[in-house]
Amino acid sequence: MRLLVIEDDPTIAEPLRTGLLREGFEVDLVDTGADALAAGACDLVLLDLGLPDLDGRVVCRHLRERSNVPIIVVTARGEEVDRVTLLELGADDYVVKPFGFRELVARIRAVLRRTGGDRLRDGDALRIDVGRLQIDTRTRNVSYDGRPVALTPKEHDLLVYLARDPDAVHTREQIIDVVWDENWWGSTKTLDVHIASLRKKLAPEIIETVRGVGFRLVDAATST
Numbered sequence: 001m002r003l004l005v006i007e008d009d010p011t012i013a014e015p016l017r018t019g020l021l022r023e024g025f026e027v028d029l030v031d032t033g034a035d036a037l038a039a040g041a042c043d044l045v046l047l048d049l050g051l052p053d054l055d056g057r058v059v060c061r062h063l064r065e066r067s068n069v070p071i072i073v074v075t076a077r078g079e080e081v082d083r084v085t086l087l088e089l090g091a092d093d094y095v096v097k098p099f100g101f102r103e104l105v106a107r108i109r110a111v112l113r114r115t116g117g118d119r120l121r122d123g124d125a126l127r128i129d130v131g132r133l134q135i136d137t138r139t140r141n142v143s144y145d146g147r148p149v150a151l152t153p154k155e156h157d158l159l160v161y162l163a164r165d166p167d168a169v170h171t172r173e174q175i176i177d178v179v180w181d182e183n184w185w186g187s188t189k190t191l192d193v194h195i196a197s198l199r200k201k202l203a204p205e206i207i208e209t210v211r212g213v214g215f216r217l218v219d220a221a222t223s224t
Contacts, residue, residue, distance in 0.1 A: 001024075001025050001026065001043040001044065001112060002025070002026040002027075002028065002041075002042045002043050003020060003025050003026065003027050003028070003042060003043065003044050003045075003046060003108070004028050004030070004036065004039050004042040004044070004045045004046070005017060005020070005027055005028070005029045005030070005046045006030055006031075006033070006035075006036040006045065006046065006047045006048055006051065006056075006059065007029070007031065007046070007048045007074070008031040008032065008048065008050070008051055008052050009048075010031075012048075013029055013031065016046075016101075016104075017029050019101050019105075020105075023105055025108075028040070028042060031051075031052075032051060032052060032053045032054070033051045033053050033054025033055075033056070033058065033059040034053055034054065036051075036059055036063070037059065037062055037063070041069075042069060043069070043070075043112065044069065044070045044071075044072065044108060044111060044112060045063060045069055045070070045071045045072070046072050046074060046104075046108070047059060047060060047063075047071055047072070047073050047074065047091075048073075048074045048075075049073060049074070049075045049076075050075075050076065056073065056075075057085065057086065057089060060073065060086060060089045060090060060091055061089045061090070063090075064089060064090030064091075064152060068115075068140065068152075068153050070092045070111045070112065070114075070115040070153065071090065071091045071092055072091070072092060072093045072094065072095060072107060072108065072111060073086050073091045073093070073094040073095070074094070074095050074096075074097060074099070075094060075095075075096055075097065076096070076097040084189055084190055084193055087154070087190045087193060087194070088193055088197070090152040090153070090154070092111050092114070092115065092153060092154060093107055093110075093111050093180075095107055114157065114180075115153055115157075126138045128160065128163045128164065130163050130166045130217065130219060131219050132144055132145045132146075133163065133202065133206070135156075135159065135160060135163055137160060140153075140156055142156065142159065144202045144203065144206075149201050149202060150201075151198075151201065152197075154179070154180075154194060155194055155197055155198055155201075157179050158175070158179050158191075158194050158195070158198065159198055159202075159217075161175065161178055161179050162175075162207065162215065162216070162217035163217050166216075166217045166218070166219050167216055167217070167218065167219060168216060169210045169213055169214055169215070169216045170214050170215055170216065171213055171214040172191060172213075172214045172215075173214075174214065175191060175214065175215065176191060195207055195209075195215060205218060206218055
């Protein structure tokens with residue numbers, strides 16, 4: 001697996017690169033946002049927000065606009081609003097400085113498992129049709145009412161999870177455990193952010209809130 005590490009502090013970047021190489025990853029290291037956007041293909045991006053030339057959120061947004069590559073943001077900012085904003089921009093996870101190296105490696109491997117080629121379990125259908133909603137899990141293409149819908153990787157994962165069992169009610173805890181992972185320790189408000197985004201991109205009524213429980217995907221054939 002090839003990682004793109006975007007970090008401008010050499011006292012962090014070099015030990016991090018050495019450690020990741022020791023863990024068996026290939027590592028491309030850059031120290032500016034411009035170099036990050038010019039870098040070649042990789043399997044995961046580790047993005048520090050405090051870059052000297054571009055705001056890390058801008059880099060995150062541009063990377064997401066052109067690719068589905070998983071992105072883990074490294075930030076010293078502890079405010080929840082920053083975390084939610086980053087997840088809205090398409091980041092798959094975040095780590096707050098200072099962090100432990102073992103924790104970081106665990107986060108990297110967890111994100112790669114969730115977004116990698118083993119995403120589909122045995123017996124999972126490659127195509128999901130729920131009324132006017134069509135999902136191709138192999139190509140990750142989504143259409144609604146015949147029009148293509150562009151989703152972030154996390155939005156896609158959330159929609160697939162709900163669509164595999166339409167009309168069933170899924171608790172917030174179940175969704176977080178499966179779509180993020182059982183070790184997620186961020187705010188569950190990120191789930192509400194992603195639900196709101198899916199409603200905006202598809203149809204407001206397609207995902208129903210079951211008060212005090214969770215959410216369910218309404219059969220798109222009957223939604224108006």
